[in-house]
Amino acid sequence: MSIDRRSFVAAAAAAAVCAQSQSGQSRDPLGVRADFPIVSDHIFLNSAYIAPAPRSVVDASHAYIQEKSSRPMQLNALMSTNGAVRAQFARMVNATPDEIGLLNSTGEGENVIANGVGLKAGDNVVIDDLHYSTEFVLYRALEASRGIELRIVKNRDGAVTAADFEPHIDRRTRIVSVAWVSHWNGFRHDMRPLADLAHAHGALFYADAVQAAGMIEIDVRAAGVDALCCGSYKWLMAEFGVAPFFVSRDIVDRIQSDRVGEFSVAMEEPDHHYQLVNTARKFEGTSRAFGAVSQLQASLSYLEKVGIARIEKHTVGLAQQLHEGLGKQGHKLLTPVANRSSIVAFSCGRPVAATRAAFQAANIEVTARNGMVRIAPALFNNGDEIEKCLEVTKQLA
Numbered sequence: 001m002s003i004d005r006r007s008f009v010a011a012a013a014a015a016a017v018c019a020q021s022q023s024g025q026s027r028d029p030l031g032v033r034a035d036f037p038i039v040s041d042h043i044f045l046n047s048a049y050i051a052p053a054p055r056s057v058v059d060a061s062h063a064y065i066q067e068k069s070s071r072p073m074q075l076n077a078l079m080s081t082n083g084a085v086r087a088q089f090a091r092m093v094n095a096t097p098d099e100i101g102l103l104n105s106t107g108e109g110e111n112v113i114a115n116g117v118g119l120k121a122g123d124n125v126v127i128d129d130l131h132y133s134t135e136f137v138l139y140r141a142l143e144a145s146r147g148i149e150l151r152i153v154k155n156r157d158g159a160v161t162a163a164d165f166e167p168h169i170d171r172r173t174r175i176v177s178v179a180w181v182s183h184w185n186g187f188r189h190d191m192r193p194l195a196d197l198a199h200a201h202g203a204l205f206y207a208d209a210v211q212a213a214g215m216i217e218i219d220v221r222a223a224g225v226d227a228l229c230c231g232s233y234k235w236l237m238a239e240f241g242v243a244p245f246f247v248s249r250d251i252v253d254r255i256q257s258d259r260v261g262e263f264s265v266a267m268e269e270p271d272h273h274y275q276l277v278n279t280a281r282k283f284e285g286t287s288r289a290f291g292a293v294s295q296l297q298a299s300l301s302y303l304e305k306v307g308i309a310r311i312e313k314h315t316v317g318l319a320q321q322l323h324e325g326l327g328k329q330g331h332k333l334l335t336p337v338a339n340r341s342s343i344v345a346f347s348c349g350r351p352v353a354a355t356r357a358a359f360q361a362a363n364i365e366v367t368a369r370n371g372m373v374r375i376a377p378a379l380f381n382n383g384d385e386i387e388k389c390l391e392v393t394k395q396l397a
Contacts, residue, residue, distance in 0.1 A: 026382065026383065026384075027382050027384060028380075028382065029314055029382065030306055030310060030311070030314055030379050030380075032054070032306060032379055032380050033380050033382075035054040035055050035056070035302070035380070036052055036054055036055075036380040037052075037055070038052040038380075039380055042363040042364065042365060043362075043363060043364040043365070043381075043385045043388060043389065044365050044378075044380075044381075045364060045365060045366050045375045045376060045377050045378075045381060045385065045389060046365045046366050046367055046375075046376055047234060047235060047237075047342075047376045047377070047378040048183060048186070048211060048234065048342075048343050048367065048374060048376035049234075049367050049376070050233055050234065051233065051234050051235060051236075051237045051378060052237070052380075053237050053238065053239075053295070053299070054237060054299070054302050056298045056299070056301070056302050057237060057238055057239075057295050057298045057299045057302070059298070060294050060295050060297065060298035061239070061291065061294070061295050063294075064290070064291045064294045064295075065291065068291075073290075078290045078293075081290065081293055081294055081297055082102060082288060082290075082293055083097070084297055085102065085242075085244070085293055085296055085297050085300065086098075086100040086101075086102065086244075087100075088297065088300040088301070088304065089213075089244040089246075089300060091304070092213065092214075092218065092300065092303075092304070092308065093209075093213070093218045093219065093220050093228070093246055094218070094219040094220055094221050094222070095220050095221075095246050095248075096249070098249065098279040098280065098281070099246055099247055099248060099249055099252075099279070099280050100244055100245065100246055100280050101244075101245040101247065101279075101280035101281050101282070101283045101284050102242055102243070102244060102245065102284055102288050102293065103229060103242075103243045103244075103245045103283065103284070104241060104242065104243060104289065105231050105240075105241075105243050106132075106134070106208055106209075106210040106229050106230055106231040106243050107132075107134040107138070108229065108243065108245075109206075109208075109227070109228070109229020109230075109243060109245045110134065110135060110138060110177065110206060110208065110229065111138060111258075112229075112245070112255070112257075112258060112283050113175065113204065113206050113227055113255060114138055114139070114142060114175065115256075115258045116255035116256045116257060116258060117174055117175060117204060117254065117255060117256075118174075118256065119142060119146050119148050119174055119175075120146065120147075120148075121146060121147030121148065122147065122148070122149075122172055123146075123148045123149070123172050123173075123174045124148060124149040124150070124151050124170070124172050124173050124174070125139050125142075125148060125149075125150055125151070125173070125174060125175045125176075125177065126151045126152075126153065126165060126168045126169055126173055126175070126176045126177070126203075127139070127150070127151075127152060127153070127176075127177045127178065128152065128153040128154070128155060128160045128164070128165070128178060129152055129153065129154055129155055130155050130158075130160060130178075130179060130182035130184055130185065130187055131177065131178065131179050131182070131208070132179055132183055132208055132210075135177060135208070136150075136152075148174075151168045151173075153165050153168055155187070157336060158185045158187055158333075158334050158335055158336045159187055159336045159339075160178075160187070160189065161190065161193070162190070162193035162194050162196075162197050165194060165197060166197060169197060169198065169201050169203065170201060171201060171202070173198070173201050173202075173203040174203055174204065175203060175204050175206055176194060176197070176198035176203050176204070176205050176206070177205075177206040177207070177208070178191075178194060178206075178207060178208070179207070179208040179210075179211060180207045180208065180209045180211070180212035180218070180228070181209075181211040181212040181215065181216070181341045181343065182211065182343075183210075183211050183343075184334070184345065184374075185334040185335045185336075185343065185345040185374075186211070186319070186335050186339060186341040186342070186343025186344060186345060186374075186376070187335065187336060187339060187341070188212075188216070188339055188340050188341040191207070191223035191224065191225065192222065192223055192224050194224075195223060195224025195225060195226075196224060199224065204226045204227065204251060204254075205224060205225055205226050205227075206225070206226060206227050206228065207223075207225050207227070207228040208228070208229065208230070209228045209229065209230040210229075210230040210231050210234055210235075210243075211234060211235065211341070211343065212230070212235070212341075213230040213235060213236055213244070214234070214235030214236040214237065214299075214303055214308070214311070215235040215311065215312065215315065215341065215342050215378075216308070216312045216316075216340070216341060216342075217308050217309055217312055218308075220246055220248070225246070225248070226247070226248050226250070226251045227245070227246060227247045227248065227251070227255075228245075228246045229243050229244070229245045229246070230243060230244060231243045232244070232292065232295075232296045232299065235342075235378070236296065236299055236300070236303070237299045237302070237303070238292065238295045238296040238298070238299040238300075239289075239291075239292040239295045239296070240292065241289035241291075241292035242288060242289055242292040242293050242296050244296075245280060245283060246280065247280040247283070249279070252278065252279065252280060252282075253278070255283075257282045257283050257285070259283070259284075259285035259286070260276070260285055261284075261285035261286035262286065263281070263284055263285060263286060263287070264276045264277055264281075264282055264284075264285050265277070266278070306379060311379045312340075312342075314379060315342035315377050315378060315379060315381070316340055316341065316342055318342070318377040318381055318382075318383065318386050319335075319339075319341065319342050319343065319344050319375075319377060320338075321383060321386050322344045322375055322377070322386055322389070322390070323335060323337070323339075323344050325386070325387075325390040325393070326344065326346050326390070326393055329390070329393060329394050329397040330397050331346040331347070331348075331393065331396075331397055332346060332347040333345075333346050334346055334347060334372060342376055342377055342378065343374060343375070343376045344374070344375050344376075345372050345373065345374040345375070346372065346373055346393075347371060347372055348368065348371060348372060348373045348396055349371065350396055352368055352369060352370075352371075355368040355373060355396060356368045358392050358395055358396060359389075359392055362388065362389075362391070362392045364385075364388065364389055364392060366389070373393070373396075375389060
């Protein structure tokens with residue numbers, strides 16, 4: 001088949017455009033890199049620590065403080081933003097807005113549950129050793145002050161199952177608590193079997209979701225979670241100071257609030273008497289960090305637009321690329337094979353300072369501490385950056 005010069009040039013140009021488009025898609029599969037200034041500075045693979053904010057969150061922060069500086073802020077408008085955020089987060093986790101409160105931090109959520117469930121001497125709480133340090137501090141303190149027992153399930157090769165929990169749970173178990181995704185190695189718990197086990201013994205099932213919300217799809221109904229809390233400064237890509245708090249309407253009556261304030265009022269009655277709210281809002285009590293809430297509103301809108309399902313597919317894929325590459329290099333993986341989160345961790349026998357220096361020399365940011373390295377790609381990262389990271393880890397093998 002013959003082809004003239006004009007047709008050849010047109011075909012070549014079209015092929016070049018197609019190749020350029022494919023290259024751009026490969027470098028920015030979700031079409032988000034322009035929204036994150038940090039990508040122009042270095043390779044950031046540390047969103048499990050503190051995630052960068054997209055431009056829309058920065059804009060929301062500027063707008064909030066600009067309004068505060070130029071005109072009186074109206075409480076009704078601020079409270080309306082609170083309500084909007086409750087509705088946004090409810091959509092994210094398949095809850096209803098009245099099941100969402102706004103606290104200050106992830107750890108505050110577990111404190112509310114632990115102090116509100118009525119723990120007594122002889123009761124026990126069951127967690128695993130992949131949980132965050134707050135839980136160990138909290139329940140050891142309650143052992144001393146209330147005479148409860150903290151039972152800790154040991155992980156096996158970086159994973160824990162319902163079968164591992166089962167011998168530790170009995171009729172005196174009041175709370176079973178896990179990190180939906182572990183900060184230590186990224187292990188993602190299989191939630192429903194744990195929920196069924198806890199509920200079979202009359203216990204509440206609580207989840208720390210700070211390493212899950214915004215990274216993976218969350219469905220509190222399907223998972224059987226009774227309550228969860230997550231700060232906003234990691235995968236939700238907002239600010240410190242606000243933490244959405246889900247409490248199922250099925251158990252909200254069982255949890256006594258440890259704080260009451262002007263925002264606890266459902267109806268005012270004569271002579272300074274009040275009917276109090278009986279939704280997840282009852283755990284708020286007083287004013288929130290409204291600036292942080294406005295940033296969270298922007299970040300939730302942004303994540304909803306991109307799509308959590310797309311984010312999960314992309315970032316888990318990057319994590320699997322990492323896991324495979326690290327395994328081929330001979331590293332001891334702390335994260336189980338086929339784990340479905342965006343976090344990968346491996347043991348590293350090099351001195352911490354030397355490990356950090358190796359990554360810094362390549363302009364890559366990860367977490368290196370206590371004989372391990374944790375790498376956490378986010379929605380703005382790509383496969384090329386993972387390969388550059390693997391060039392560094394090869395030096396550490």
